[in-house]
């Protein structure tokens with residue numbers, strides 16, 4: 258009898274553990290998908306300048322260039338990219354890009370800095 262109960266407890270524990278790791282995985286998958294989407298959007302709309310620093314555009318993955326900018330916070334960076342900022346054209350010059358898409362790109366830019 259007590260053997261049965263401990264077996265039951267074991268099964269319940271394992272189930273709840275796997276439920277837990279499932280939700281973690283979903284969270285990571287979502288983040289990865291968002292970063293990939295951001296990377297794709299950046300390739301099409303932003304890398305021409307941000308890949309090599311045209312006109313002083315901060316280069317992707319270059320902490321020295323991004324450092325003072327990221328202090329403004331993600332939201333301010335998205336706003337500036339959306340509305341235009343200095344030599345940075347509004348929306349990177351692509352009228353059809355949305356604010357949500359720009360947010361994905363900025364998320365990707367920031368993640369490239371974390372990896373250093």
Ligand code: HEC
Nearest residue numbers: 302303306312313314326334337338343344345348349362
């Ligand atoms: C035509 C070249 C060009 C393109 C295309 C471009 N950028 Fe930029 N970007 C710049 C330049 C130049 C700066 C630096 C502006 C300054 O500080 O005067 C900049 C700055 C930025 C900044 C920092 C703003 C701040 O507040 O410091 C962000 C964020 C940014 N760009 C995002 C993007 C995104 C997202 C895209 C694609 C949708 C994009 N850029 C496409 C040239 C470009």
